[in-house]
Amino acid sequence: MEPSQEKLVRQYVDRIRRRMAEAGGQKAPPAGRGAASKDDQRNPGVAANCGACDMDPK
Amino acid sequence: MPEDARKSFTLWVEITEACQYKCRFCYNEWRSSPARLHRSMSLAVVPEVAALARRLSEEFEVSVVLAGGDASAHPHFVDIATTLAASAPVVIVTHGADIAPAMADRFAALGNVALQFSVPSHDEERYRFLTGGGRLDRVIEGALYASSAAIPLSISAVLTKVNVDDTGPMVHLARELEADYVIFNRFLPSGRGVHYEEQFAISQEVFAEALDEAVAVGRARGLKVYASGALPGVRNRKVASPKMTVSVDGKVSICSSAASILGPVQEDGDSLLGKYYAFWNSTDRLAGCFCSTL
DSSP, rough: OOOOOHHHHHHHHHHHHHHHHHHTTTTOOSSOSSOOOOHHHHSOOTTTTOHHHHHOOO | GGHHHOEEEEEEEEOOOOSSSOOOTOOOOGGSGGGGGGOBEEEEEEHHHHHHHHHHHTTTTEEEOOOOOGGGSTHHHHHHHHHHHHTSSSEEEEOSOOHHHHHHHHHHHHSSSEEEOOOOOOOOHHHHHHHSSOOOOHHHHHHHHHHTTTOEEEEEEEETTTTTGGHHHEEEHHHHHTTTTTEEEEEOOOGGGGHHHHHOOHHHHHHHHHHHHHHHHHHHTOOEEEEOOOOOOOTTSSOOSSSSEOOOTTTTSSSOOGGGEEEEETHHHHHHHHHHHHHHHHHOTTTTTTHHHH
């Protein structure tokens, strides 16, 4: 018998939970084909009109 | 008016046009422009938004929603949330992949910050496709950090042809992540979504069937399910939850449509609210507005 959708979802989340526990609560950096485009990596949300960024460049 | 009789009101604040994701269903019109042109809200505007939230709180149960783009793409989004949370409860709308433990702890300490994750599928491959390369496992991590810090969490999903059969498992996922509720939004062919209309658009009937499935699972598992989109019985009416939007450049409008601008956020709150009431008391429709033309 195939596991139910509910069980599959639970197993998936549990797998991530275990991985997080093994990593000691540290979040892994983005890896692989991540979400950000090359454009977004060059410009991570910093806008021309955001004066605060000029004061506190990070 | 008694405190508990006040109506809810959403102050939707688009703090940035930037987003780390490339969701194919994204309705933001600016997603079609290059990322280098995306703007973010100046920190100088934030106290003005807080002042408007306090003025609205005199008459409504206000929640301030930080959105975008993706709220987490603003380089100072934690500080902005902290400032605004001093005036009203804050909901941060995000893909959730950038929520880290220290950040979750800081939000939890504020006591009135909630998170809403946009998660269009419980399936890694479909999630990756719909979000243009996003990683579902990182989002789950963010949600688990939030729940371990006792931050209220909700899940939203845009329903398309690709994920319309996922509503049941999505409710299971939300429950597993200890979310308070799930919202399903019908795909609108706007912004980046115009390029995927044929591939993504679903009929009203299909949307309703998917909601039925979600509601059935939600009822069985004790999770609230909400929906937005064109629903039977609400067509030909100007229907919206009470809401104002503040754009990245500080313009206040009834929704995100440029046709509905009330004035700059620096304008007196009484004046903005007066214009807001005037709109709803008129029979005007907004050119190009989905809500008033459905």
